[in-house]
Amino acid sequence: MPLLRIPYTDPLPPPKIIPPSATAFAGAVSALTNFLLAPPPPGLKHSQPAYHSHHHASPLQSRNPSAKQHGNTLLLTGAGISVPSGLADYRGTNGTYTLNKTYKPIYFHEFCQNHEARKRYWARSFLGWPSLERARANRAHEAVGRLGELGLVKRVITQNVDSFHPLTHPHLPTTELHGALRTLICLTCSTTYPRSTFQSDLARLNPSWSAFLTQLLESGALETEDPHERRRMGLKTNPDGDVDVPGVEYGTFRYPGCPVCSGGMKDHTHAVAGTSGKGKEVRVDGDGAWLPPSHSSTAHRGVLKPGVVMFGESIPTSTKHEAERAVDAADSILVIGSSLATYSAWRLVKRAKEKGSRLAILNIGGVRGEDVFFADAEMTGDIRVSWNVEEILPEIVKEVERGLVRR
Numbered sequence: 004m005p006l007l008r009i010p011y012t013d014p015l016p017p018p019k020i021i022p023p024s025a026t027a028f029a030g031a032v033s034a035l036t037n038f039l040l041a042p043p044p045p046g047l048k049h050s051q052p053a054y055h056s057h058h059h060a061s062p063l064q065s066r067n068p069s070a071k072q073h074g075n076t077l078l079l080t081g082a083g084i085s086v087p088s089g090l091a092d093y094r095g096t097n098g099t100y101t102l103n104k105t106y107k108p109i110y111f112h113e114f115c116q117n118h119e120a121r122k123r124y125w126a127r128s129f130l131g132w133p134s135l136e137r138a139r140a141n142r143a144h145e146a147v148g149r150l151g152e153l154g155l156v157k158r159v160i161t162q163n164v165d166s167f168h169p170l171t172h173p174h175l176p177t178t179e180l181h182g183a184l185r186t187l188i189c190l191t192c193s194t195t196y197p198r199s200t201f202q203s204d205l206a207r208l209n210p211s212w213s214a215f216l217t218q219l220l221e222s223g224a225l226e227t228e229d230p231h232e233r234r235r236m237g238l239k240t241n242p243d244g245d246v247d248v249p250g251v252e253y254g255t256f257r258y259p260g261c262p263v264c265s266g267g268m269k270d271h272t273h274a275v276a277g278t279s280g281k282g283k284e285v286r287v288d289g290d291g292a293w294l295p296p297s298h299s300s301t302a303h304r305g306v307l308k309p310g311v312v313m314f315g316e317s318i319p320t321s322t323k324h325e326a327e328r329a330v331d332a333a334d335s336i337l338v339i340g341s342s343l344a345t346y347s348a349w350r351l352v353k354r355a356k357e358k359g360s361r362l363a364i365l366n367i368g369g370v371r372g373e374d375v376f377f378a379d380a381e382m383t384g385d386i387r388v389s390w391n392v393e394e395i396l397p398e399i400v401k402e403v404e405r406g407l408v409r410r
């Protein structure tokens with residue numbers, strides 16, 4: 004099982020727009036509209052009976068049965084679709100981290116084994132959470148939902164952990180390839196918890212940090228999306244929603260243990276209940292804050308982890324298979340706002356190409372391996388467009404709606 008690695012960050016060459024007419028806005032809209040409305044490619048290798056859950060005729064299809072002949076497109080989205088929501092992109096057009104070049108993400112093994120690393124992670128996450136909680140899905144997510152209602156898109160796979168897709172279009176299923184920030188999971192008993200109530204626990208356990216956060220919120224440092232302005236206020240925000248504050252002491256930060264594993268939030272030390280515990284201790288202090296094990300031989304039990312796939316962690320097998328089935332069930336794949344820098348996403352596009360699916364990529368800036376993906380574009384009619392997603396996707400929806408009515 005491949006582990007999630009730090010994204011490939013070598014500079015990527017600028018994209019070659021295909022077809023050349025798609026360099027202009029109208030040409031790009033028209034190319035992607037035709038892509039979505041086209042019938043399945045003749046050479047497509049049809050896989051096992053798909054996986055047509057949630058498949059239902061759209062209102063336009065019932066009015067006009069010939070509209071059923073269009074293909075069935077899978078969307079694969081990345082950070083670029085959340086940029087208009089004020090969430091930072093991982094990479095700039097030159098393939099480098101744009102906001103904070105010294106940013107080093109935490110690795111899964113550090114999170115699991117190191118209390119100090121977790122303090123630092125949760126302190127930064129505590130300060131970064133209000134920005135994510137306040138951010139809203141944008142017109143690009145709404146356009147995706149509409150393409151689902153129109154029956155052209157059956158599933159979305161996203162690399163994003165902000166959950167804007169499932170929140171915006173609950174009826175168009177989404178596979179969150181890298182998990183979700185709005186959920187926590189206990190590494191010992193697998194109980195899940197909402198991140199929003201965890202935030203209140205962190206505030207209660209860390210009153211001075213809570214006061215600092217209030218001050219940051221009042222200063223407006225967390226409201227501006229301008230990285231220069233934020234830096235001027237001494238604040239850096241990283242793509243996974245956490246915040247760097249120079250000169251603060253992370254060692255004092257406290258975070259709660261799993262309430263189930265520690266048997267409640269009130270008493271000091273508890274034996275783990277249930278079959279998974281095997282009598283090992285999970286120690287919490289009087290306020291429910293997690294305490295390091297009393298013996299070094301005791302594992303770090305009752306630790307809560309964000310519901311995201313961390314670097315060095317593997318994508319859950321069920322998620323990986325769900326994504327592969329979605330690729331196999333689709334006739335075409337449209338990549339939106341991703342440079343395919345993470346291997347898990349790149350591999351899905353490779354799988355789609357190998358099966359004979361049509362490919363379109365809508366992304367500003369270069370995409371990993373795109374020269375290979377588009378080597379046969381003249382034959383396949385594959386599309387490569389570079390445009391702001393929030394401008395172009397609603398326009399494509401309008402064109403698609405006109406196109407379906409005309410048929």
Ligand SMILES: [Zn+2]
Binds near residue numbers: 193305
């Ligand atoms: Zn637990």
